[in-house]
Amino acid sequence: MEEDNHQDGEAQEVKISDSQPESIPPADILLGNHECPEPVEGNHSTADDRNQSVDSQPSHVGAEESGLDADVPPHLGAKLEPEETKDSDCLNNMSTHLDGTETEVRVTDNDQSDSGEFVVTMLAKAKLEEQGIGVKGRPSPLLEAGIQESPSFKSQRDEDVTTDSWRQHRKHVFVLSEAGKPIYSRYGSEEALSSTMGVMMALVSFVQSGDNLIRSVYSEEHTVVFLQKGPLVLVCVSSSRQSEQQLLGELLYVYYQIISMLTQASISRIFEHKKNYDLRRLLAGSEKILDGLLNLVDSDPSFLLAAVHCLPLASSLRDSLSQILQKAITPNLVFSILIAKNQLLTIVQEKTVIEDARLEPADVHLLLNLIGASSAFQAGEIWTPICLPLFNPDCYFYAYISYLDPPECTVCLLLLSTDKEAFYAVAECKRKIEEAMLTQNSLSLIAKAQLYSVNQVGVSDLRHFMYKPFDVPDNYRQLTQFTSPEMEAPYSNEEEKMRLLDLYRYMHSRIHSTSRPLKLIYHVAEKETLLAWVTSKFELYTCFSPLVTKTCAITAITKLLRWIKKEEDRLFIRYPPKYSTTPNPSKSSKSSKSEQQDSTDNGYLSPL
Amino acid sequence: MPDLSKMKKPDVKVVLLGDMNVGKTSLLHRYMERKFKDTVSTVGGAFFLKQWGPYNISIWDTAGREQFHGLGSMYCRGAAAVILTYDVTNWQSLAEIEERFLSLTDTANHDCIYALVGNKADLTDPKVHLSQDADGQTKDPTGGDEERTEPQVLSAVPTPPASPTSFSGLVLHKQVTRDDALSLYERILRYKGLDEKSSLPADKMCFETSAKTGYNVDVLFETLFDLVLPSILRKRHENRESPTVDLEDSGGVGSKRARSSCC
Numbered sequence: 100m101e102e103d104n105h106q107d108g109e110a111q112e113v114k115i116s117d118s119q120p121e122s123i124p125p126a127d128i129l130l131g132n133h134e135c136p137e138p139v140e141g142n143h144s145t146a147d148d149r150n151q152s153v154d155s156q157p158s159h160v161g162a163e164e165s166g167l168d169a170d171v172p173p174h175l176g177a178k179l180e181p182e183e184t185k186d187s188d189c190l191n192n193m194s195t196h197l198d199g200t201e202t203e204v205r206v207t208d209n210d211q212s213d214s215g216e217f218v219v220t221m222l223a224k225a226k227l228e229e230q231g232i233g234v235k236g237r238p239s240p241l242l243e244a245g246i247q248e249s250p251s252f253k254s255q256r257d258e259d260v261t262t263d264s265w266r267q268h269r270k271h272v273f274v275l276s277e278a279g280k281p282i283y284s285r286y287g288s289e290e291a292l293s294s295t296m297g298v299m300m301a302l303v304s305f306v307q308s309g310d311n312l313i314r315s316v317y318s319e320e321h322t323v324v325f326l327q328k329g330p331l332v333l334v335c336v337s338s339s340r341q342s343e344q345q346l347l348g349e350l351l352y353v354y355y356q357i358i359s360m361l362t363q364a365s366i367s368r369i370f371e372h373k374k375n376y377d378l379r380r381l382l383a384g385s386e387k388i389l390d391g392l393l394n395l396v397d398s399d400p401s402f403l404l405a406a407v408h409c410l411p412l413a414s415s416l417r418d419s420l421s422q423i424l425q426k427a428i429t430p431n432l433v434f435s436i437l438i439a440k441n442q443l444l445t446i447v448q449e450k451t452v453i454e455d456a457r458l459e460p461a462d463v464h465l466l467l468n469l470i471g472a473s474s475a476f477q478a479g480e481i482w483t484p485i486c487l488p489l490f491n492p493d494c495y496f497y498a499y500i501s502y503l504d505p506p507e508c509t510v511c512l513l514l515l516s517t518d519k520e521a522f523y524a525v526a527e528c529k530r531k532i533e534e535a536m537l538t539q540n541s542l543s544l545i546a547k548a549q550l551y552s553v554n555q556v557g558v559s560d561l562r563h564f565m566y567k568p569f570d571v572p573d574n575y576r577q578l579t580q581f582t583s584p585e586m587e588a589p590y591s592n593e594e595e596k597m598r599l600l601d602l603y604r605y606m607h608s609r610i611h612s613t614s615r616p617l618k619l620i621y622h623v624a625e626k627e628t629l630l631a632w633v634t635s636k637f638e639l640y641t642c643f644s645p646l647v648t649k650t651c652a653i654t655a656i657t658k659l660l661r662w663i664k665k666e667e668d669r670l671f672i673r674y675p676p677k678y679s680t681t682p683n684p685s686k687s688s689k690s691s692k693s694e695q696q697d698s699t700d701n702g703y704l705s706p707l
Numbered sequence: 708m709p710d711l712s713k714m715k716k717p718d719v720k721v722v723l724l725g726d727m728n729v730g731k732t733s734l735l736h737r738y739m740e741r742k743f744k745d746t747v748s749t750v751g752g753a754f755f756l757k758q759w760g761p762y763n764i765s766i767w768d769t770a771g772r773e774q775f776h777g778l779g780s781m782y783c784r785g786a787a788a789v790i791l792t793y794d795v796t797n798w799q800s801l802a803e804i805e806e807r808f809l810s811l812t813d814t815a816n817h818d819c820i821y822a823l824v825g826n827k828a829d830l831t832d833p834k835v836h837l838s839q840d841a842d843g844q845t846k847d848p849t850g851g852d853e854e855r856t857e858p859q860v861l862s863a864v865p866t867p868p869a870s871p872t873s874f875s876g877l878v879l880h881k882q883v884t885r886d887d888a889l890s891l892y893e894r895i896l897r898y899k900g901l902d903e904k905s906s907l908p909a910d911k912m913c914f915e916t917s918a919k920t921g922y923n924v925d926v927l928f929e930t931l932f933d934l935v936l937p938s939i940l941r942k943r944h945e946n947r948e949s950p951t952v953d954l955e956d957s958g959g960v961g962s963k964r965a966r967s968s969c970c
């Protein structure tokens with residue numbers, strides 16, 4: 100390693116930042132009143148709330164940012180009616196290019212800027228010194244035994260980390276232990292990267308020792324974001340131009356996915372017990388789950404919005420499905436979830452569980468990712484422990500996963516129990532559900548359900564939108580949802596889809612900027628015009644054809660909101676049903692570590 | 708058809724155990740669906756029902772990852788047969804059977820049958836490819852059957868059985884010999900406190916298979932199914948009055964709850 104590099108002086112371009120870099124204000128017109136920013140309701144807020152309660156590290160976004168903004172009292176009641184937008188004469192055209200001056204660098208209270216350049220030199224410019232290819236199919240015993248896998252098997256983990264193509268990945272993600280042991284790398288094997296990880300670790304501990312928790316480093320091309328959660332350090336090296344907060348949010352999802360497999364309690368225990376434990380022993384085989392998560396994070400706006408997307412369905416059909424789930428219960432069953440085409444159809448919860456906690460979108464995202472990653476078992480019925488980190492980071496649920504429509508396998512039933520031994524009882528619930536769905540012909544009705552086209556809204560210039568109400572009526576404080584039409588031309592190919600998502604991400608970062616949150620942004624991009632608007636009731640992102648006028652856009656949004664109101668029953672899960680399976684099941688699932696649901700129950704710690 | 712079989716209660720339980728990546732899921736997939744497909748490392752365990760004549764055999768495909776180790780004894784509870792699987796190209800995977808998996812079978816039936824299976828034989832033994840036909844497996848080495856990149860050289864060969872010479876130079880070193888397996892089997896019997904003479908002979912219960920070509924896969928499962936028949940009949944007899952078979956109660960040691968509730 101070359102720690103000495105950080106002595107080099109010139110660090111004009113690159114600084115370590117404790118806050119999000121603000122892009123240049125004149126680029127966009129700021130609407131709404133700055134004096135009354137609403138509490139940021141982004142995907143990080145819920146997560147961060149939890150962080151603080153479960154983690155004493157002060158290094159996370161939520162905690163410090165509130166300090167920065169202390170002079171701006173959070174204002175809850177601000178309401179922006181659509182008409183108000185007319186008042187703003189400052190809506191004007193501006194063409195902000197995402198590739199513009201966004202790399203403006205913030206100098207902050209941290210004067211360790213030389214190390215900033217150090218890490219950027221090391222990571223962003225990726226002058227990696229690693230030798231050898233470190234080919235590694237997966238960390239299997241096959242390899243431990245010294246057998247070379249043949250070169251015909253190439254996955255992203257086998258990538259040669261010395262090549263340009265490796266460096267050019269849009270977003271690298273690394274996970275390492277506090278002691279600097281590599282745990283996960285999105286591209287290339289952790290082994291091949293171990294010296295890079297070492298460098299990152301050296302940097303993290305260097306800054307930590309100065310009482311200055313490093314959070315992010317910017318260069319012209321890359322943003323490097325660090326997140327420490329308990330004994331794990333997560334690093335993202337991104338050229339995606341997302342905000343620090345968004346990247347932190349994504350790292351948090353990675354952390355939570357790891358927690359969902361191992362629980363927070365067992366991870367802390369492992370590292371308390373042995374500081375340089377090689378966590379890959381326990382995570383071996385889970386790389387595909389993390390890879391899948393990161394791909395979803397990049398391609399599915401559910402993660403950005405921290406909300407779930409349900410499949411549009413006639414409310415009568417959704418209700419009948421819910422009733423079917425509601426009737427097929429067994430002791431200790433706490434959640435029954437029906438999924439089609441990777442989207443929610445309905446969720447039914449145990450009564451007492453619903454009282455003291457709600458299912459967080461992030462937990463649902465992790466579950467959906469797990470199901471997606473285990474598609475190999477479509478024919479069988481899976482029974483596996485899983486932790487819902489936002490619900491309770493220290494305990495396991497037992498998930499029963501089975502497809503209801505083999506061999507197509509698009510409709511998936513997920514039943515969560517708190518009882519490890521309940522497989523046969525839970526499998527019996529599935530039989531009941533299957534039977535009921537057969538008599539009601541539900542499967543063929545579900546098969547007809549699909550995403551809607553934006554044309555149904557009947558607004559000519561509207562190309563796409565994402566609408567996230569903070570409260571779906573009759574679903575008070577339940578599951579945060581959003582609705583969005585299919586991405587159609589010109590966003591039908593992957594590249595264009597990604598470009599639109601990037602624009603949304605940009606709008607999202609402006610709306611949720613910690614130092615200058617905005618309520619309304621009108622953004623004229625090269626090939627489209629976007630309008631993002633957040634009120635106390637909803638968050639809305641719209642994409643119009645490029646030539647739409649402001650007035651047009653605003654009328655269009657009024658129309659859109661009216662349409663959504665009219666379609667609400669179909670677009671969202673309302674009246675979430677409940678059932679009661681046990682006198683007191685929530686006690687065992689939601690309660691403290693002292694309960695029997697403790698992770699040792701699963702013997703996960705048996706290697707220790 | 709699968710729905711009908713699922714309505715019935717399983718008569719007997721067979722469990723696949725072994726280190727991650729040895730090919731448990733692939734073996735089962737080959738047997739059930741006659742295919743060799745890309746797999747994802749198993750999470751927890753996956754339950755399958757196989758109709759065997761008039762009987763319903765439940766098969767648990769378990770995860771080999773250390774992460775799920777603690778669940779193994781649950782999946783094994785009341786098992787009538789356990790398939791201990793290793794990878795013939797990986798000596799450590801054989802050692803893991805003794806170190807990690809054997810103790811999980813403490814919850815199995817007293818008369819549980821053990822099979823020791825060395826998978827991926829195609830990697831070390833070219834004959835395995837040729838014997839595919841003799842084995843009576845579905846011969847479908849084309850297209851859809853192997854729709855993926857694989858961690859071994861053979862995938863470079865479009866139709867392996869048609870060109871046996873093309874891989875002759877690329878055969879992997881076999882790390883586990885049949886003798887290693889036989890002697891492990893003896894040790895398993897000893898661990899179980901079983902008498903070698905009255906037990907099934909090692910020769911009969913040690914298999915080498917290839918999920919990839921199908922070599923010996925049917926033989927393995929069908930030998931086991933035949934061997935567990937007495938167990939099925941006995942259980943049917945025991946449960947004559949209540950047709951509901953409770954797998955949890957059929958032999959093995961008692962509930963593990965007491966042990967597991969502590970921190």
Ligand SMILES: Nc1nc2c(ncn2[C@@H]2O[C@H](COP(=O)(O)OP(=O)(O)OP(=O)(O)O)[C@@H](O)[C@H]2O)c(=O)[nH]1
Nearest residue numbers: 727728729730731732733746749771827917918919
């Ligand atoms: N050449 C060859 N490869 C095989 C064979 N069986 C499995 N594999 C490969 O070995 C890898 C692991 O196979 P799996 O069936 O997923 O292994 P597993 O034992 O179920 O692993 P876990 O679920 O993690 O415990 C896959 O890449 C398979 O394609 C075989 O007979 N021959």
Ligand SMILES: [Mg+2]
Nearest residue numbers: 731732748749
């Ligand atoms: Mg498997």
